[in-house]
């Protein structure tokens with residue numbers, strides 16, 4: 284199949300492009316500033332900004348399937364709004380897919396997204412999902428928890444905001460997540476591209492363990508032979524701190540990141556079974572950090 288991966292040179296995208304090439308597909312990656320150095324040589328690149336329909340439309344021509352991965356990380360504040368990239372960008376991608384008769388549209392969403400979402404990321408991605416549901420395309424929607432793997436943000440982000448031995452975390456780092464390895468995610472995304480059985484389905488994907496933020500930090504430091512004791516900071520205090528720095532453009536955090544930190548990112552019903560996987564088949568975060 285001819286597959287277009289929007290955001291194909293990002294973290295998930297580069298792993299997905301490699302997976303699709305391995306499965307024999309012709310793959311093109313679309314992003315604003317393509318970086319072929321992170322992609323297999325077989326992958327072609329196109330440049331375009333999902334916020335401008337005319338800049339992306341041509342890349343959809345002759346495409347059998349689109350995997351829409353374009354992202355703006357919720358972990359940091361940006362000058363561009365989540366709404367522009369996720370909500371308007373998805374509208375443009377859906378319109379371009381429709382205009383060019385694309386058969387399959389795989390939408391990468393995220394756990395906890397909803398049009399009434401409390402953070403700008405969950406809200407914008409919720410609207411994006413809704414746009415896909417309203418379309419006549421053969422869509423498949425994926426809603427993973429946090430994803431880890433080579434090139435991902437979870438581990439560097441945790442290292443940036445914690446220290447080994449003793450670290451302070453809002454609420455003692457209690458909000459849960461269910462980290463899933465990027466290799467497991469992209470194999471399921473590829474099946475979403477290839478297998479008609481998945482059309483018009485939404486899948487929540489979580490890894491084999493529900494972990495708190497503190498558990499994630501402990502696993503990272505333990506792999507290096509370092510211990511970690513977590514000192515709880517009241518969430519109200521952390522929220523106040525982030526609200527105060529919100530207007531400072533030099534600080535990439537604000538109110539929105541405080542809300543994001545409180546979110547439960549564990550999945551309610553893990554849909555990995557729809558791809559013939561069981562929790563025991565998936566790579567754990569502990570195994571990944573020990574191998575790196």
Ligand SMILES: NC(=O)c1ccc[n+]([C@@H]2O[C@H](COP(=O)([O-])OP(=O)(O)OC[C@H]3O[C@@H](n4cnc5c(N)ncnc54)[C@H](OP(=O)(O)O)[C@@H]3O)[C@@H](O)[C@H]2O)c1
Pocket residue numbers: 289290291292293294295296313314315316317331332333334351352353354355356368372391392393394427428429430431435436
């Ligand atoms: N990483 C996670 O833990 C996680 C968890 C759940 C869901 N997801 C979802 O998975 C998808 C991929 O995430 P990721 O972590 O791989 O993101 P990422 O590493 O930040 O990659 C983002 C990609 O989108 C491109 N992009 C950004 N803005 C664009 C725009 N306006 N027009 C065109 N391309 C644009 C980027 O390239 P340029 O900057 O060059 O344009 C890059 O290729 C996203 O939908 C995200 O919401 C991720």
